[in-house]
Amino acid sequence: MTVLPANTTRDEDSDVVVPRRRPWRWVGTVVSVLIVAAVANSFLTNPNYQWDVVATYLFDPRILDGLLTTLQLTVVSMVLASALGLLLAVMRLSRGRLPRGAAGVYIWLFRGTPVLVQLILWYNLAILVPSVSIGIPFGPTLFSAQTNTIITPWTAAILGLALNEAAYLGEIIRSGIVSVDRGQTEAANALGLSRVDTFRRIVLPQALRVTVPPASNEAIGLLKYSSVVSVIALPELLYSGQLIYARTYETIPVLLVVCIWYLVVVTLLTLLEHWLERRLGVGFRTGAGGDANPRKGRWARWWSGNH
Template identity: 45%
Template sequence: MPASAVSREPIKAVRLRHPWRNVFAVVLLAVAALFIIDAAGRPAYDWPTVGKYLFDQRVSQAALVTLELTVLSMIIAIILGVVLAVMRLSPNPVVTSIAWVYLWVFRGTPVYVQLVFWGLVAIIYQTIDIGIPFAEPWASFETKEVFGPFWLAVIGLSLNESAYMAEIVRAGLLAVDKGQEEASKALGMSWWQTMRRVILPQAMRVIIPPAGNEVISMLKTTSLVTAVPFSLELYSRTRDISAETFNPIPLLIVASIWYLLFTSILMVGQYFLEKRFGRGIGERPEARRRPGEPAGPDAVVSPEPSGGRTP
């Protein structure tokens, strides 16, 4: 039978059914609805008290302090992380070893233990001396007057976080092909121009997702600064209020709502940053070509369907 006589009917695709997925989804919705209904009527949650303290001035001020701790600690951690990442990639073995020991210490000990040490720094180092070592100092300051609990908390959080940011930045830099740097040098670009215009824009696609997770983790880690001790952040403040009211559960819910609010905002920002630096990744060339624009030399053009045989 000639090929022209064969009827070309469109293929009717039948969607594969997954009935157990629908059953599982219905069960999940039922469990979620039961939990919400039960929580709404359970006296222990004390929702009127939650509404009373949700926008209390003490709680809102503590939420702002938590944001300040997060932002300042992350700024310092990112700067130190970039420096440590460059040191880790240095060909100098001394510089690399110093960076490795720093990461080993701060990643190998719990952040709570580190914060306790920073709270005791005024006992370990009672004064801060400026001058030539082993000589009479030019100026001397008491440590507890220079560094208050807030800044000790920032220092403790940022030094711990910088060890993790260093590995994130190093992974992003190593993800960029070595030929990119060699091509930039061949074009006469300086090291700074190469990093700013070639390496970092490509590395950010790898750096942003884990760095965004670290920012969210830092927001929650601020609840540990009570070890310094510093008690003006969100969790410690709500805990102090619950000690006055003898009703801790509603205040825990209040703190959780504020944490969820900040985390949601950070997640939205992370999404747009990932979208911004991930442009053009994974797209097919045909999708980026304008309508009517001819295909490239390597494009494969399918023949037009016809009634006769393909030559």
């Protein structure tokens, strides 16, 4: 124990805190830098990548048409899947056994079978149902058509992707609804709001803050695995690239073009997700003592805390 003189006081600010040495952190950093440098050097110096060919096909009309088809598939399928997923979530939370059981069976079936198998089944639906008829039971037929004329490659792709994605979104939306405190609905009932208005004005806006991040991941995943529709000869981005390199034998450069466009679209979707998260988080604290607006300056936070 160190005894200080009577006229001497310990200055706490003079104590120097020496951080713990972490040599393995430096080793990991050096190894990571070396790996990144080696990969970058391979990309820049390996002539087999054929970057000149990549630049040639980057804005090829066939590639751009495939990209447009991929975007259309993703947007249409995601919109339909979101609407159906919301319906499934509400059915799963219903007090009735029939809607709850029907939604559970749907989710079990579509999550339990591969989307590739579902696409092939939809495309070959005419084998099971040769024609589709709509009419009054035990009465006249109002509409009738051959299944092959209705189930085109585009229709089969939309059905396969949207119905499969709805099963996952249904569970995501249900988890967001369940996360809303029950006291919110009780307060709405006390104010005389109907169940529909309570769900639309109070429950759903709060549930969106929870469901947006996983739903955005599902949208990005849907964009990427929409490439499986190439098995039914729908010329989306990957299939368009396959048609090109099947004729020119420039496999690697064309696949690099496909990867570049996927990365561009995924980056834009990620930025949109971050914007939505900030937009939906307005008015809510982000943590203990945190502020809802991360762009608020230090002096503005100090002023609001002291006045």
